[in-house]
Amino acid sequence: MKILKNPEQDTWKKELARPVQKTKQINKIVKPILRKVKQNGDKALFKFALEYDHVQLESLLVSENEINTSSEKLSAELKEAIQVAKTNIERFHKAQISDELVEEVMPGVVCKRKSMPIQRVGLYIPGGTAPLFSTVLMLGVPAMIAGCKEIVLCTPPDRHGEIHPAIIYTADLIGITKIVKVGGAQAVAAMTFGTQIVPKVDKIFGPGNQYVTAAKQMATKYGVAIDMPAGPSEVLVYADKTAIPAFVASDLLSQAEHGVDSQVVLVTNSEKFAKKVIKEIDAQLEDLPRKDIAIKSLKNSRAVVMDDQSEALNLINEYAPEHLIIAVENEDEVVDSIFNAGSIFIGNFTPESAGDYASGTNHTLPTYGYARNYSGVSLDSFLKKMTYQKITEEGLKNLGPTIEVMAANELLEAHKNAVTIRLNYLKLK
Structure with a gap:
């Protein structure tokens, strides 16, 4: 797992590029x-x-x-x-x-x-x-x-x-x-x-x-x-000294074992912590039945050391991860600063696998940066919204003139006439 130290913003896209899809x-x-x-x-x-x-x-x-x-x-x-x-x-x-x-x-x-x-x-x-x-x-x-x-x-x-x-x-x-x-x-x-x-x-x-x-x-x-458009699974973990390296490593591996084209990313403010996590990854890898898959996935993965928290948050929002784990001391402040993520997991005792299986949230989430403009699956995904309107005689008298003016100015005379003919009918009543 390659370590990047305070990468410049113009290199983020290249350094954190997802595996290329042909x-x-x-x-x-x-x-x-x-x-x-x-x-x-x-x-x-x-x-x-x-x-x-x-x-x-x-x-x-x-x-x-x-x-x-x-x-x-x-x-x-x-x-x-x-x-x-x-x-x-x-x-x-x-x-x-x-x-x-x-x-x-x-x-x-x-x-x-x-x-x-x-x-x-x-x-x-x-x-x-x-x-x-x-x-x-x-x-x-x-x-x-x-x-x-x-x-x-x-x-x-x-x-x-x-x-x-x-x-x-x-x-x-x-x-x-x-x-x-x-x-x-x-x-x-x-x-x-x-x-x-x-x-x-x-x-x-x-x-x-x-x-x-x-x-x-x-x-x-x-x-x-x-x-939604979706691709291989991914997770980004944002952690500081209050996080537990073994926990972070297990979360990264839980996504790395999905497939060889999965990507996992660690963002932290400490190179020492990043090295501890990598050491834990190497140790935990040995016991995984899907070790070979995880090893290949880790080749696509990065540990990013960011001294400045605001820069770290900018990187996370730019990356827009499918799963985002936040294990930092000021978690409330950080959570409030995230606006691009499929699903967020907060604290040391909220593994990503909880959302994958049984916490109650949905695990069908946007990947490949689509969390910038797509939501994960929810009840609304299986529904469509239909609108209705009911206008009374009084309502048409109140609203009709507005419609007539707007239609006339768009040069849509039939639109205007659909209102005018009704208003004229009401005048004769």
């Missing part, structure tokens, strides 16, 4: 996948399962028997943990329900705004190097609370044509009944265009590799919304 090469692979799924439907999905997942599927759908037996394949300890996480996530997302807004803006003119569920949503759950059953909770729980009419879950099968039982169990626990054995860009394509088995959806959610990400972005060209 967009052109990726798009060349993804575009034909979308085209083939659009043209051939389920037939293409079976073919891609053989080509990419190395399995000859008999059915794309998880069977009722697979759903019923998933519980038996999990320990009681894991099922209890999933239930605790589900309860916390439900509680926090239910708290996000907002009341209908009704406002009489002037006498006789009433405006209203109401939340309505997105009718058909698709959830993509990665299942490659790690079966992310936690993501089933993060996406499925708010979708259910929002009242989405149709929910389809797509996740890749293993080489035996099976889905990890924890993914199936969690989906069933939430109430998701349509689980499809399809992964990668082809899953996104299926949800974008619809096939005989996979319904076309209105919005696609979920993290994934660079091919899934590219496919999601292409899906927006076909009238399908996505949760």
